[in-house]
Amino acid sequence: MTMPTQRNERRWCLVTGAGIGRAVAEELLAEGFGVAGVARGTQALAELAARWPHAFVSVVHDVGRAGLPTRLTDLGVSLDKIELVVHSAGCARQGLPLTHMRDRDIEEVISTNVLGTTLVSRHRSSVGLRWPSKRIAALHRLPIRSVWAARCALRCAPMAARSLRHLTGDETLVVRDFAGVLVRRGAGTIVVLGSVAAQDAAPLMAAYAASRACVQQLVHCVRSDLHGSGVRVTCVQPGTTRTGLLDDQPGLSADGRFAGFTPLEAADLAKTICWIHQQPAHVNVQEMTLFPVAQSLYVRGVHRRAPETCALTAVPWKKAKPMTLMIDHEMEAVARQLWPSPQRLQLATGGLFNRVVQVQSPVGTTYLKRFTDAASSGDFPPLPTSASQRCLVASNWHELALRASAREPRAAVPSLVAVQTALDLVAMEEAQGEPLYDALVGDGLGVGATLQTVTAWLGALHSLPLEPRPLLWAASGPFKAFKIDLQYTRMLPEIPQALHAAGERFVADYLQRSEEPVHGDLNSRNILSAEGAVSVIDFEQGHFGEGVYDLAYLLSEYVIRDLRFGVGPEATITAAWEGYCQARDRDANAETWRRLRLHLGFQTLYRLVGPSRKVWTGHLDDVMKDAVRRWSTAELSAWLQ
Known part of the structure; x- marks a missing residue:
């Protein structure tokens, strides 16, 4: 023009x-x-x-x-x-x-x-508009008229009334x-x-x-x-x-x-x-x-790499009659809206802080997970974060895991189908395989290749950025502190008094570290394997820390396996460390190696005496439990000096 x-x-x-x-x-x-x-x-x-x-x-x-x-x-x-x-x-x-x-x-x-x-x-000029009375405005459902609408709406929300001067x-x-x-x-x-x-x-x-x-x-x-x-x-x-x-x-x-x-x-x-x-x-x-194409939901929509890897759907809540007294009725309603009938719903094994329902329908087997505000078992103190905060963490860390899987395709992550924010619920495709836990507490055979694959995947996961950091830090930080208290601070009475001060310094230092996003709960129940394929699940305990935390989390179970079979775990630890450094494309660092060993000492001891000890060491006899304690104490004594 x-x-x-x-x-x-x-x-x-x-x-x-x-x-x-x-x-x-x-x-x-x-x-x-x-x-x-x-x-x-x-x-x-x-x-x-x-x-x-x-x-x-x-x-x-x-x-x-x-x-x-x-x-x-x-x-x-x-x-x-x-x-x-x-x-x-x-x-x-x-x-x-x-x-x-x-x-x-x-x-x-x-x-x-x-x-x-x-x-x-x-x-402020003579516009010629007539403003309705307060009484007339109050009789209407919004929208009414701008200023009186704000006034009347605020009268229905006393906590917001202090901000009336802003709204008008x-x-x-x-x-x-x-x-x-x-x-x-x-x-x-x-x-x-x-x-x-x-x-x-x-x-x-x-x-x-x-x-x-x-x-x-x-x-x-x-x-x-x-x-x-x-x-x-x-x-x-x-x-x-x-x-x-x-x-x-x-x-x-x-x-x-x-x-x-x-x-x-x-x-x-x-x-x-x-x-x-x-x-x-x-x-x-x-x-x-x-919306950008990569965003499929409103505030808590996961930003997808590609539709085929993470296609999310906003699921509205509608009431429905229960299909069975054993299943959460609201989860049933979501299942009806997501997948075609006929459906068969049954409870599945979930984590400590969620409920899981398996859904079988004409499209195959899928899962619904709903986060809870309290642990379902074990002697756990009250949780510091709400179910909605863990839903936020789970969906964002799940998307991060999908990106890591794209870099290391030997480790699969099930695609998300939907995130229902109002119900603190996620829906996902089925992950293939049996829990690695079964092999580790069983004959212990064939688990070395799985460790190599997961270690390479961790290298990809810890190299990726995760944003928005302030929002996710606020949602995940309290749970990080909660877990470190359980796994580390409460282990200090189990080790010699002379190590307490150094142990406290290590704990305080890790609480301040936030350079890398970590899975946070990478145990053998969250790793599935079948015919050489590996899948990783469950991301609601993700937090910002250092990557060797995840590596030690899983390695502690391998240490227990090696000790049970009378094998020194040093070869397993060294091989995993070298594979991790190669996946991160970085040289082995003496300080990071020391920190890995400290995490490993604390977490192995935690599996022996923590609230979920029956899961991780309940299959050991007293002689083996004593061997795990001696190894953990020796590890911390060597690396806290």
Whole structure:
């Protein structure tokens, strides 16, 4: 289109935000529009102002505060020439439960995401709209009218009432301050950027998801308010997008955050928003949801490498009559929705912290796993994480394991079929083989090749990045501390007093390590083997630590096997270590070798005296148990010095 050179010749747009907002501004500038760009700092806007001196106006302003129209007027922007308002400014404070968030973090999220939107949408001018009474608004189910809808909804949620001052005034401010401008024109478009976080409940995102849900409802209500004015109102809700929104979250690597999949780019959303505004005046795109191909669910969707390896489906919850008194009724309902009839459901052997149901249907054998809030057996203390947190960990670590399997195909990982967030449940295909445990506690034959395969797979697993780190660290960290207390700290009374101080230092050091994602529960019950094939399952105890933790976890069972048959375990340990170093493509490191031996000493002792000792050493007689104790104590004495 022809590019006007003077400001007063241009059609103008208002765009907030320095991430997606910058991309939108660039797209609009390229189309010949004048753009007033609003952000908190000057750095994001300076380049655009230098490149487009006659078409771009830089406005440094916090959208969570009133006064933006005045700032624009002072900078020479005629409000009457604005025909498009794009509000993309946002704030995220994720990775902690709501109970652990600071007041100022909650207020910043609500202020930026909710209050700022409302003010930009409204302008204090005589618009000619009548606001309904509180009583009338209370009689309606949402949507009602924007401000009264927020007030009435909050009266049904007393805990949220303290934030009323935010809801009536960032999302809220932007929409408030400029709806009137467009109404006076008799035409125009308001586009508010939301998030798919508004569509689903997820742990550690309470304030952010709630603010986005409020924005979505606000847009619906404002659209109703402006009916007949000629102003179009749209909410764009993107899935995972490459922006700087989480750059200030601790531990989140900008380079590794999107490893393994392709997210949406800011430019994708910019083109979409421009397309929305360029539709004929009688066409209003009320709402648009965009996902990257690699994301199949809302907040907790696993980012898939490829559909054939991890195809997830969002499963709605519906009530159903029970098929049997022995099976979880809600799990039955999910099975009915996922797989065709006829079905045969039966309980299967699960872990300590989940229930598993086997489903046989015309498509084959599949499994449902539902996470629980307490251990099903053993003398375990209360769990520090909820079932929903372990579901989040399980689905993300499962996807990581699939990526590792792609690198080391000798070790298979069953594909995920679905993740049901509301029920803390995952569905997966059947893993082939029998538990390695049966061979290790049996004749002990033919298990060497399995160890080699799993060791190579671990090398791939520990080399891969896993993001978003703050969210997953918060979900997995407490369980890591719980396990290390059980496996290490509670073992200290079993070893000589002189080793306690060094043992405590080792434990404290491991709790701080977070460089590598580890399986966390790589025991022989979670490894299946059949005719040379190996499968790895169960990922809900994944955490961030160091890879030799996993290697020692499995090796401790091989040590017990070797001792039972009167064989020194040194050859087994050394071969596994060399295979692991080769898989990691790194030279053997003396310090890492020492740490492997320390993990191995603690974990072998744990299998003898821990809460699940009957599983791991219940088949040993007293003589063999004493041999395991002596070996573990000697190992820790040698390597803690």
